[in-house]
Amino acid sequence: MLCALSLESILKSSLTKRLRLSSSSLSSSSTTPLSHLSLPGPPCWPLVGSLLDILWKGGLKRQHNIMLEYHKQYGDIFKMKLGNFESVQIGHPILLEELFRNESQFPQRLEIRPWKVYRDYRDESNGLLTLEGEEWIAVRRPLQQQLLKPNQIGKCHVRLNKVIENLITQIDSCCDEKRCMKDIMFELNKWTFQSTCSLLYNKKVGLLQPTNSKQALTFIMSSKQMMQCLGILMVTSVDLHKKVNSKIWKQHTEAWDNLFKIAKEYIDMRFLKPTVYTEEDILDEVYQSSQLSRKQLYAVMTELQIGGVETTANAMLWAIFNLSRNPKAQTRLNKEVLKVLPDGQAPTVMDINKIPFLKACLKESMRVTPTIPFTSRTLDKDTCVGGYLLPKNTVVMINAHPMNNKEEYFSDAKLFKPERWLHEKDKIHPFANMPFGFGKRMCIGRRLAELQLHLALCRIVQKYRLMATDNDPVEQLMSVVMVPNREIPVAFHKY
Numbered sequence: 001m002l003c004a005l006s007l008e009s010i011l012k013s014s015l016t017k018r019l020r021l022s023s024s025s026l027s028s029s030s031t032t033p034l035s036h037l038s039l040p041g042p043p044c045w046p047l048v049g050s051l052l053d054i055l056w057k058g059g060l061k062r063q064h065n066i067m068l069e070y071h072k073q074y075g076d077i078f079k080m081k082l083g084n085f086e087s088v089q090i091g092h093p094i095l096l097e098e099l100f101r102n103e104s105q106f107p108q109r110l111e112i113r114p115w116k117v118y119r120d121y122r123d124e125s126n127g128l129l130t131l132e133g134e135e136w137i138a139v140r141r142p143l144q145q146q147l148l149k150p151n152q153i154g155k156c157h158v159r160l161n162k163v164i165e166n167l168i169t170q171i172d173s174c175c176d177e178k179r180c181m182k183d184i185m186f187e188l189n190k191w192t193f194q195s196t197c198s199l200l201y202n203k204k205v206g207l208l209q210p211t212n213s214k215q216a217l218t219f220i221m222s223s224k225q226m227m228q229c230l231g232i233l234m235v236t237s238v239d240l241h242k243k244v245n246s247k248i249w250k251q252h253t254e255a256w257d258n259l260f261k262i263a264k265e266y267i268d269m270r271f272l273k274p275t276v277y278t279e280e281d282i283l284d285e286v287y288q289s290s291q292l293s294r295k296q297l298y299a300v301m302t303e304l305q306i307g308g309v310e311t312t313a314n315a316m317l318w319a320i321f322n323l324s325r326n327p328k329a330q331t332r333l334n335k336e337v338l339k340v341l342p343d344g345q346a347p348t349v350m351d352i353n354k355i356p357f358l359k360a361c362l363k364e365s366m367r368v369t370p371t372i373p374f375t376s377r378t379l380d381k382d383t384c385v386g387g388y389l390l391p392k393n394t395v396v397m398i399n400a401h402p403m404n405n406k407e408e409y410f411s412d413a414k415l416f417k418p419e420r421w422l423h424e425k426d427k428i429h430p431f432a433n434m435p436f437g438f439g440k441r442m443c444i445g446r447r448l449a450e451l452q453l454h455l456a457l458c459r460i461v462q463k464y465r466l467m468a469t470d471n472d473p474v475e476q477l478m479s480v481v482m483v484p485n486r487e488i489p490v491a492f493h494k495y
């Protein structure tokens with residue numbers, strides 16, 4: 001029904017001239033698919049492809065906005081080339097539904113080659129972010145048991161709340177006389193790092209205490225350094241960087257060395273002193289229930305730790321920003337939280353389930369200011385999408401940003417309207433908003449991230465009125481995750 005409604009709206013749209021729906025989405029249709037070569041696309045020059053156009057329009061940091069513009073110009077599906085890298089870009093829920101419904105047993109994302117080159121260089125194993133095929137599923141299965149089952153993750157709220165209390169204390173001690181914090185993102189990184197450690201290894205790292213753990217700070221800084229290097233290494237030849245031992249390759253290697261070293265130390269320490277730990281942790285559960293070697297565990301846990309730190313902190317940063325700019329929504333949220341938790345107590349999972357507006361605020365924040373505006377798939381078989389036959393090995397980029405910004409899918413798309421997730425939910429196409437990706441390769445940390453965010457956001461709005469300290473624009477820039485172009489202007493006033 002939902003698809004039929006959306007289909008009708010597409011057919012009415014002017015974009016239909018360019019869009020051909022394939023036989024699998026229009027079951028009665030028998031059109032022969034077109035070659036992918038006939039897809040429209042931006043100007044493409046020899047050697048550089050569309051890179052110059054992208055640089056001219058604002059550069060890779062603004063690629064999400066450029067994709068929005070390209071989708072308006074070339075349609076919901078178009079082809080693009082950046083240097084040697086060819087891709088098909090998709091920004092339409094029906095086409096994505098078609099793509100994901102045809103997903104194979106072991107879906108693949110675009111290979112993050114700099115990470116793989118590092119692992120070969122240092123003879124390290126791969127984790128979920130870098131594995132493919134049978135090896136990937138062998139690692140994913142035991143982790144999924146622990147991380148994606150709501151009951152399993154739900155048990156962790158006590159541990160997560162302890163870390164949130166430290167975050168609140170830290171906010172209080174970091175605020176200046178105007179109740180502003182200097183580097184909010186870094187404080188949030190400490191919170192997510194500590195939560196992830198607590199869950200993965202049952203480890204207290206003391207990051208949100210006055211004596212910060214040096215190791216933990218190094219991990220956070222190294223994760224940022226590694227991500228800063230990644231953009232350039234992805235669009236230039238990583239093999240060449242390695243061969244000439246370029247500055248960027250050295251920085252990337254040094255960052256990964258730190259990340260692996262610290263995660264290994266945590267894991268080794270955890271296995272050395274099993275008796276100190278009374279509560280179960282994910283490391284132990286996965287180790288007991290799987291055939292993973294110690295070397296594989298190192299890679300898996302390092303990647304989980306990286307996956308958990310920057311993304312969740314970033315989503316919280318934008319939620320704080322959006323609430324500070326939307327006092328009406330914030331007041332409603334505060335009232336609804338107080339109804340369930342009148343005495344200022346920390347929430348449980350049951351409490352969170354009684355505050356649907358809290359979940360709606362987070363969902364809406366992740367729509368208007370996404371943490372990751374796209375994901376990708378490398379097709380492992382010929383696949384028909386939108387009437388085009390995309391050959392095996394095509395890299396498909398799944399663009400969430402254009403869909404999140406389209407009136408067709410979200411009325412008043414630019415506005416922060418959490419109530420749409422309560423009242424209009426049935427009208428929103430499920431593939432129009434996928435902040436955690438979709439299908440077999442969906443984010444494995446989704447449940448953990450959502451629980452952390454719900455618990456912490458609840459606590460923050462209980463304690464503070466978030467006030468915008470200016471109303472000048474804050475732009476999102478692409479840097480693996482979407483970072484603000486300046487410190488977010490917000491003050492934490494105590495109730």
Ligand code: HEM
Nearest residue numbers: 128307308311312315371375436437438441442443445449
């Ligand atoms: C707000 C927070 C987060 C966001 C927005 C986010 C988003 C994503 C997205 C979009 C993907 C790609 C999914 C796809 O291709 O379909 C992904 C994959 C992944 N995420 Fe997250 N993530 C978050 C938190 C976390 C956390 C807390 C962890 C670890 C505990 C984590 C670990 C991973 C891993 C390991 C993968 C790769 C999964 C695989 O390929 O099997 N993420 N995430």
